[in-house]
Amino acid sequence: MIFLIGCSVIIVITIISIARSKKSLKTILAEAKNEILYNFIGSRAIVQDVIMRGKNKTELPIKCGKVAVITGGTRGIGLEVIRMLLKCDIHVVVGCRNTQQGEMLLDSFRKDGIEKGSIDVIKLDISVMDSVKNFAMNVREKYPEVHYLINNAGIMFGPHIETRDGYESQFATNYLGHFFLTHLLLPQLKAGGKAKEMSRIVNVSSCAHMVGRINFDDINSRHNYIAGEAYAQSKLAQVLFSNYLDSQLRQEGVFVQAHSVHPGVVNTELFNGTHVKNLTPWVPSLLFKSPEKGAIPIVHACLSPRLEGKGGTYIHNCKIFAASNAAMSADLQEKLFEFTKTLLGIDKFGAIDNNNDSQMAAAV
Numbered sequence: 562m563i564f565l566i567g568c569s570v571i572i573v574i575t576i577i578s579i580a581r582s583k584k585s586l587k588t589i590l591a592e593a594k595n596e597i598l599y600n601f602i603g604s605r606a607i608v609q610d611v612i613m614r615g616k617n618k619t620e621l622p623i624k625c626g627k628v629a630v631i632t633g634g635t636r637g638i639g640l641e642v643i644r645m646l647l648k649c650d651i652h653v654v655v656g657c658r659n660t661q662q663g664e665m666l667l668d669s670f671r672k673d674g675i676e677k678g679s680i681d682v683i684k685l686d687i688s689v690m691d692s693v694k695n696f697a698m699n700v701r702e703k704y705p706e707v708h709y710l711i712n713n714a715g716i717m718f719g720p721h722i723e724t725r726d727g728y729e730s731q732f733a734t735n736y737l738g739h740f741f742l743t744h745l746l747l748p749q750l751k752a753g754g755k756a757k758e759m760s761r762i763v764n765v766s767s768c769a770h771m772v773g774r775i776n777f778d779d780i781n782s783r784h785n786y787i788a789g790e791a792y793a794q795s796k797l798a799q800v801l802f803s804n805y806l807d808s809q810l811r812q813e814g815v816f817v818q819a820h821s822v823h824p825g826v827v828n829t830e831l832f833n834g835t836h837v838k839n840l841t842p843w844v845p846s847l848l849f850k851s852p853e854k855g856a857i858p859i860v861h862a863c864l865s866p867r868l869e870g871k872g873g874t875y876i877h878n879c880k881i882f883a884a885s886n887a888a889m890s891a892d893l894q895e896k897l898f899e900f901t902k903t904l905l906g907i908d909k910f911g912a913i914d915n916n917n918d919s920q921m922a923a924a925v
């Protein structure tokens with residue numbers, strides 16, 4: 562009851578603050594609708610996190626000799642994913658913008674008593690395609706095999722900003738950069754996969770994908786930018802990509818599987834600047850999952866033997882969960898996949914000769 566009253570208060574205050582801004586009526590209505598939708602799916606996801614908390618568990622098997630690549634990870638959920646992977650004795654390649662911060666990670670984990678695993682830090686701005694290419698080249702040179710690719714880095718809401726390549730920032734960061742990175746590292750993932758221990762691609766999506774829609778006519782939201790719509794679009798794109806890629810890899814008969822994950826509603830800096838954190842700062846610390854708990858389903862998607870051969874699934878609290886109808890549409894999956902390949906100038910996804918990096922140079 563208190564929870565419902567809290568949500569209603571947030572919705573009312575938010576709608577008033579949107580209405581007091583100097584935006585067009587169309588934008589105000591769209592933002593208000595969006596706010597209500599987010600409050601609904603957010604509240605539902607919090608309740609699911611509480612109900613399913615007993616299921617949100619995974620084993621941490623020793624995986625000595627395995628290589629994981631993660632985007633982001635100097636803070637938030639990614640940081641806790643790295644901690645858990647180290648406990649499994651995995652070598653973790655961290656792609657981050659602030660490499661100085663990245664270099665300090667291993668020391669701090671060692672101080673926390675984690676003696677296993679190792680870290681390599683390589684510069685990456687996932688929203689900039691040249692940076693993705695340089696990062697992938699580095700990884701390819703150092704690691705002939707990659708066993709886990711965790712597409713974790715993400716941003717949420719914020720003003721309409723276009724990246725250096727001219728893409729809306731949430732679309733570029735959450736989806737496009739990860740699509741490109743996956744394309745560039747697919748040969749290494751294929752090399753790392755074995756019949757009974759497939760390599761895994763894990764796209765950290767969100768329950769926000771449930772309200773997403775792919776606006777092919779205005780993919781960069783130039784005409785009517787609603788931050789929540791652009792976030793939901795990027796998160797739906799990640800689930801569509803995971804599902805389609807998995808079906809293609811299955812057809813090809815290679816030992817790589819792809820998953821998408823909703824980590825839960827997690828108390829991280831992702832919510833900085835949002836209405837929920839500005840208006841009711843007690844809500845995230847009281848009702849949201851901790852970053853440690855948010856990391857568990859991601860690590861589960863990477864390592865659990867229970868998911869072996871079960872790619873193309875959406876994981877929520879370590880359970881296979883139903884993704885939205887849109888995410889399951891084979892037509893939409895294929896349409897977005899082809900659309901994205903065209904955007905990035907990719908001819909055949911993942912087809913890059915290991916010995917010929919000039920093909921990579923031509924890929925953007």
Ligand SMILES: NC(=O)c1ccc[n+]([C@@H]2O[C@H](COP(=O)([O-])OP(=O)(O)OC[C@H]3O[C@@H](n4cnc5c(N)ncnc54)[C@H](OP(=O)(O)O)[C@@H]3O)[C@@H](O)[C@H]2O)c1
Pocket residue numbers: 632633634635636637638639656657658659685686687688689712713714715716717734735765766767768823824825826827828829830831832
């Ligand atoms: N928190 C939640 O409730 C929630 C719910 C559903 C899904 N998710 C998803 O979970 C993932 C992790 O989110 P979080 O909650 O851990 O957020 P966070 O605490 O804000 O961390 C975001 C991470 O992404 C990195 N990042 C952002 N933009 C980047 C860029 N252009 N290049 C490289 N790295 C970049 C950040 O690095 P810098 O330090 O360089 O900024 C940071 O490491 C995101 O994909 C998010 O959408 C989160």
